Amino acid sequence: MLIVVLFNFLLVMCAVYAFARGGAPERVVAAAFVAAAAASYAVIPAKGHFHGVEVGLLLIDAGLLAVLTGVALRANRFWPIWIASFQMFALLVHVARAYQEDVLPIVYFAVISRIAYPMxxxxxxxxxxxFWRVRQYGEDADWCTRLA
Structure with a gap:
């Protein structure tokens, strides 16, 4: 239970920080994280979960990957590429669980839940x-104007 409280605290702090000091990409990613976390809490069953592929979580992770990939493609930043990569790894863990049924439920849970911390x-x-670039240069473009 402590790990859930810690995650929620970190999520709220990062989201508040992103909304207060971030540009549009930071705010979009923060909102997507909050929405994905809320949806995850809604679909996780009370007992006996992670013994098979958690389809609800897989769909949430796929949706989050779509949002993060969109941000990574359009944002004038490098960090969204890394976050989208971490999310792709989380999605691949679901796929691996589908193909390899003898993965321990605790391992499956640990990987898909702990990947959020580096993100x-x-x-x-x-x-x-x-925030530093805005203070240093007066502006920081949020989005690329064209895809190259």
Whole structure:
């Protein structure tokens, strides 16, 4: 239970920081993280979960990957690429669980739940760097104007 409280605390702190100091990419990613976390709590069963592929979580992770990939393709930042990569790894863990049924439920749970911590760290670092660039140069473009 402590790990859930810690995650929720870090999620709220990173989201508040991103909304207060970040640009549009930081705010979009923070909102996506909060929405995905809320949806995850809604679909996780009370007992006996992670003995098979958690389809609800897989769909949430796929949706989050779509949002993060969109941000990574359009944002004028490098950190969204890393976050999208971490999310792709989380999605691949679901796929691996589908193909390899003897993966222990605790391992499956640990990997898909703990991958969020480095993603939150990247969001916080990306927000701090954006805030620094705005203070240093007066502006920091949020989105690329064209795809090259």
């Amino acid at each position: 939150l760290l990247l969001l916080a670092i990306g927000t701090a760097r954006h």
